[in-house]
Amino acid sequence: MSINRISIYHLETLLWIERLGTFSAAAERLNTTQPAVSARMRELEQRVGATLFRRDGRGMALTPAGRKLVRDCAPLLREMEQALLGSGGFGEASGVVRIGAGEIAAASCLPPFVAELKADMPGVGLEIEIDLTANLIQQLLTGRTDLAFAAGPIAHPALKTSPIGEVELVWLASPAVAAAFAGGAAMLPVWSLASHSPIHGRMREAIAASRIAQKSLNLCNNARTMIDIARAGGGIGIFPRPMVRGEVESGALVEIAAMPALAPVEFHVAMRVADTEPVLTQIFDRAAKLNLAAARA
Incomplete structure (x- = not known):
């Protein structure tokens, strides 16, 4: 040898x-x-x-x-x-860490987390990819990403996870569409994320409990695009509150009253159990301390 x-x-x-x-x-x-x-x-x-x-x-x-x-x-x-x-110290750490995140996490806890991480670990390169939960978990399992912020619960023997809080969902539309709906219109377009998104199931359940016509449902795999469609008067949507705070504050979107209650979406941070690199473990431990409720405050 x-x-x-x-x-x-x-x-x-x-x-x-x-x-x-x-x-x-x-x-x-x-x-x-x-x-x-x-x-x-x-x-x-x-x-x-x-x-x-x-x-x-x-x-x-x-x-x-x-x-x-x-x-x-x-x-x-x-x-x-x-x-x-x-x-x-971790200030001298180097390498590349790949982080996957859903749009909701990217719009709430991820930006300040990444900024703080870069300040403390300037030598660590970050590669961030935004995708739907199903894709994020698959990329994590195959090693294409090292860490994922995804809607949960996440249950897989090859992954360890930690809850980081919940995100509230709200019914929204443009003022004109909201007024039409209040006036009795039931055939207005309704928008949901694609079927493999956790929001899609909530949307189906909520529509079934409302007076909205089932055939009004439309799908989109991008929440930001859905928000833009709703702003343009293209229909009603269920949206994560952190992503629409600006539109609600400006009046571009308004909440629709008397709609079925929506359960919040729970989020987790996840990494592979087999990954024991100190830098990655340190980043996971820091991410596990995040609180989406505090990020929304």
């Missing part, structure tokens, strides 16, 4: 392959190419003198020797990272 020729990046690459399941996912996480990852693993196998991977269908799986190396080296790398951070 040529231990003096084994570098940290060899072991780090091995651990990310084990965590994410594929060479390509590890390459994306490490900001390199799949051929580079394959080359690192060939070098590592040569230097430890053992086969670490075997072909499993179209993919690769760890051999017993590979699993043992992961088990033995993971704590060592984690301790090394903690030691290095201990000497310089």
Whole structure:
């Protein structure tokens, strides 16, 4: 065994392959190419003198020797990272952290959280992607993102989560549409987020309990666009209050009275259980202390 020729990046690459399941996912996480990852693993196998991977269908799986190396080296790398951070603090941390968030989180708690994070960890690059909850969870599970702010509850054995509060939903329309509805119109267009959004289910239940005609429902996968449609007089919508505060304060949108009550949407922050990097763990712990109610105040 040529231990003096084994570098940290060899072991780090091995651990990310084990965590994410594929060479390509590890390459994306490490900001390199799949051929580079394959080359690192060939070098590592040569230097430890053992086969670490075997072909499993179209993919690769760890051999017993590979699993043992992961088990033995993971704590060592984690301790090394903690030691290095201990000497310089998180202010000296580096790397790239990918954060996924829904539009509601992006409009409430995310901006101040990111600003504070960048102030405390200037060397950590952030990549933020806004998407629907279903997509966020899938991206988190496949390693495309490291942290997700998503509507919950979230239940998956590969993820750990923490609740960060609830967001109130409100019935809104332009003043003209609200007046028409108050006058008895029942065929006005109603807008909801797409079927895989948690708001869609609330919308269906609320419409069934109201005098709105069922066939009036229209779908959109972007809450901001729905708000703009409502402002333009295009119909009624159920919206998260943090996203429409400005429109309500200016009078561009008004609340519709005597409508069925809406349960709030619960939000969680989530990360993979297998991720033990000190920087990512620190960011998750900070995110877990967020309070959406305080962010709305």
